[in-house]
Amino acid sequence: MNFFFEVLNHPIEAFRNKYKAATWFLVVFTILINTVFDPLLAWFAGVQHPIPDIYLILRTTLWGCVSYLAVCVVFWIICKCFGSKTSLKAYIQTWGLTFFPTLLCSFAVAFGETYFTVFWKNSIWGMLLSIVFVGILIWKAILYVIFLREVADLKRGKMIGAFVVIGIMIIALALLNGYVGLKTPIL
């Protein structure tokens, strides 16, 4: 259990130690919340939601796995262009360690969307959700920078260049994820 606290609190050390089990757990759990928990919650919460379609669940789960591999390939190619010597395997084994905020975001999006009417035009709930969503975004951005520095081993100008280019690719992949039905991008 200690390595989970390390991933949460000391990401630099976690990236150096490459906790593969934590990576797979975080990635798989995030995909399942997105593809299984979210439609089930919507189905239990309201009568207007249809019974979850098993084929849709399987399809989005597959797209989730593909998205994770795709973002790792993007990291590998672009960081290689900026002079990184890290292997693709290292990206696949460590990018998942940044999935704690993504996991929380999946939960927040599932509840936010299902109980939309509770939060809409309510300043207290709205403010709390805005703390959660913006906090998650900042957290993920911090982990993204640490990842480029520690795993891709890029410094200063090269790191800023890779940050911008990969950032654009991440936005494109996020839009693609939304198109295939993944509310929280598996990125």
Place this chain on the structure above:
Amino acid sequence: MKKDKKTYTILENAALPTKQQKEKMLIQILLDCRKYDASPAEKISKLITVYPWRFAFGLSTVQAVLCTMIWGTGYTNMVLRVFGG
């Protein structure tokens, strides 16, 4: 007596740290050294990179309180529309 010496040597060797343990010890010592002679920029970097969620949610709380005070539900609804479906 000779046999005893050999046993002691085996025990001594077993008690020595492995190569991996030595590397971990070195990393720990280097990290500890950084704590003592850190520049202001390094201190800020450490504040952000250690417990990153604490910094992220702290900053987020400040922005959420300020923006809600200024724009009210217009702001919270906009955040909900963008992030929460």
